[in-house]
Amino acid sequence: MNGAEALVHTLVGGGIDVCFTNPGTSEMHFVSALDRVPGMRSILVLYEGVATGAADGYWRLAERPASTLLHLGPGLCNGLSNIHNARKASSGFVNIIGEHASWHLKYDAPLASDIEGLARPLSHWVKTAPNSKAVAPEAVNAILEARKGHIASLILPGDSAWEESAGPAATPALSVSSNQFGSIEAAVRALTSGEPTMLVIGGRAIRGEALELAGRIAGKTGATLATQFFSSRIERGAGRVPTYRIPYFVEPALKALAGFKHFVTVETREPVAFFAYPGKPSLLKPEGSQVHSICEPFDDGLSALRALADALDAKPSHALHQARGENLLPTGPLNQQSIAQILCALIPENGIVVDESVTTGRESIAITAGAAPHDWLQNMGGSIGYGLPVAIGAAVACPDRRVISLSGDGSAMYTIQALWTQARESLNITTLIFANRAYQILLAEYAGVGAGVPGPKAAAMMSLENPTMDFVAMSKSMGVPARRASTCEELIAALQANLKEPGPNLIEVVL
């Protein structure tokens, strides 16, 4: 058994049985091992950013790591921005990065680069397997890292892959998290002070029992239950505990937080501005208010909320639950509000929404609060091009659920190759491209940073006109059936049809 076979065995044995793959010559022994070692589903992508984004989406739904297979330093480079997004979401996975055989490196062949140097800034763990016998033990270390929600990058030189190994290595059973969280005393005092308090939850604390407990605490104490503008995964919709979303832009965020004296944070930190703006603050809380962290990001928010609910004697009956929204389908022109109303009515029960809707969905998503219960995934790292790939990972993790992937036109074009993999794997993904034919968000940001009114050259840098893109044709060209919608009636009809069809499909929503 060579090093590559030992690696695949070790990954599968350690619970990593999906690999998002874009291999080259230096990875051929890994590819070859897929035929001899059972249990690994290998999914081909046309670009590495699709692989890393898919691994992010897989983690968020499956709650366990996948792997990626990347072709040397440049293959890693192409995956880095979605690794950045995954890292900010605390999504763990193992990158297998091919490398030249050790004895070839000194000749500085065309593809030679400093892979460790490229991997380090965005990985929690980086290691080059020094020989074929070290591959399996290092894979175990990588798996253990990834299970913590970390980015593990295992570099696999050709000779480590093709030479004889000592066989696979066993990964210890999933270590239960440490139940680690901070002191709840200050939070209890704040929540019982009678002063306006916001309970801000993030990470895994926005779903399941944790969300329910947060709802009880808010109901019992009168605190406002909130999430950051972006969260990695929220369970929301009818029957769930609703949360208030802190606004994106600085001015409305300051206004929303004004008056609060305390912020109790769980698996997140105090709200900060997404970008810096001249003369505007980075911190959004009002002066004189206090932040009480009971659980740092990626610590054990569930245990923290259990302790807090116990201390406050918050009971199930204290929790408020979202009512189902009225299914009033709008007619006429499409705009942010009518699109959100249509989604509220049509998101299917147990659907998964991957939100990269940027301008179109950014301020109107509250309208969908009363949709059928669903998961809502957002971009934690701010690097666009996350949506279409994350939808792949979510659909692979949950083949029985429908994924609705919302994307701006500008953001969709970052990783548009993802559509081909959606077709190849017959994934149940309905993509909506909001074609406003601009980097619309930048028009607001341009004013926000005090740059004034764009002149012709600046305006051209934010326009996606000339030529306009035809997303219906583009989608079909990669094997994904597509429709176009320009009115509410058309979007409703297209969405109703698409949600019924198995496999992927797409709607170009012309705005």
Place this chain on the structure above:
Amino acid sequence: MNGAEALVHTLVGGGIDVCFTNPGTSEMHFVSALDRVPGMRSILVLYEGVATGAADGYWRLAERPASTLLHLGPGLCNGLSNIHNARKASSGFVNIIGEHASWHLKYDAPLASDIEGLARPLSHWVKTAPNSKAVAPEAVNAILEARKGHIASLILPGDSAWEESAGPAATPALSVSSNQFGSIEAAVRALTSGEPTMLVIGGRAIRGEALELAGRIAGKTGATLATQFFSSRIERGAGRVPTYRIPYFVEPALKALAGFKHFVTVETREPVAFFAYPGKPSLLKPEGSQVHSICEPFDDGLSALRALADALDAKPSHALHQARGENLLPTGPLNQQSIAQILCALIPENGIVVDESVTTGRESIAITAGAAPHDWLQNMGGSIGYGLPVAIGAAVACPDRRVISLSGDGSAMYTIQALWTQARESLNITTLIFANRAYQILLAEYAGVGAGVPGPKAAAMMSLENPTMDFVAMSKSMGVPARRASTCEELIAALQANLKEPGPNLIEVVL
């Protein structure tokens, strides 16, 4: 004048008047400055890998640097693999990378990352402008680096961009290169020894006077004049000095070099294998042969060849020149040979060929040696997805010349967004997509690394069937007119039509 305006002034003053751009919020002051500072052509791209590849292509033809505008760490990440390719080609340009305002960094906002750490492995020069007054002087340093064929990465925090500057800074006149090269004595001895000698030229030594001098030297001494398998830019075709291309695969390369006793190298190093293979050597020269470097990569090959030609008394009459190939247009099925014959006949005078043809063009390009005189550009870093972007840069640098961009289907999908920018800028680019519907080269590599015969899972990782892509529809969806060709007759007709039409167009060549 704020820092961003001073930066644009300084770039333009320093001869950098093209910027390949994909901006975000943190770059809005730079974008705004474009309207107030004349002289900078800003070209919008939909993905950063298109920007960096275009800057590479621009350098290769214009022989001076362009700039890119990238959105923070993730924007840089998306451009890194084509930066890798450019670095290996010694193409210089200045990356302007936006960053949060300095005072915002400590809050670890979503887009915060270690930009310097990400830039360093592939940049020759990295600097964060510490304040608005430092922007222009640091831009001068970046320009001077880029002029050397280096990658310069200037990180521009928001406050350095929007606060008051001390105005632009002047870049010193282009410093003439140092005429640096090594001793020619050993090379003279080798070339006059009567023993088989190969003169291997690279870098800027494969064009103009340098190529002519190399031809004289080869003619006078009987040496074989050769280039590496990949070169950044070759002037070739009828009337030019022809060169022998050292093969890609190890076995034919060993065979081709067997018998040579001396290798004289100019602006390149001794031939090495592209990849490592079990049991095969990395160095391709025969045992007992000697390498005589008279000029390291990116030193002054022209001066070295002048000295060598003088020492050998090589005269213009000694040079062999390529005859025009017969324009026999093939008929019937398309294959590597017939495609190359068609290109030989139809490449227009003074055309620019950007070659990412991978399997389809890899072994048959010698057939085009007798085409009308043209430039031929290849990928020096081995990271696919270089071709469509490099074609943009070449077309921007040479608006009066036709660019022919040859791409595999797999490689085209890496940076397919480039088509939109080609349409937007009405660039004279004819793209040929060779649709063999596979990562065909990997089938050869799979055997080459000793992985045997691919089983079903491995074979699936190299297939681009299921679904097949429709490049005609995809191209049109981004505004580039397209045709399909499945026979020689169809390809000839399509190419003849496309070469006459101004602006970009595309042919899907179905194999």
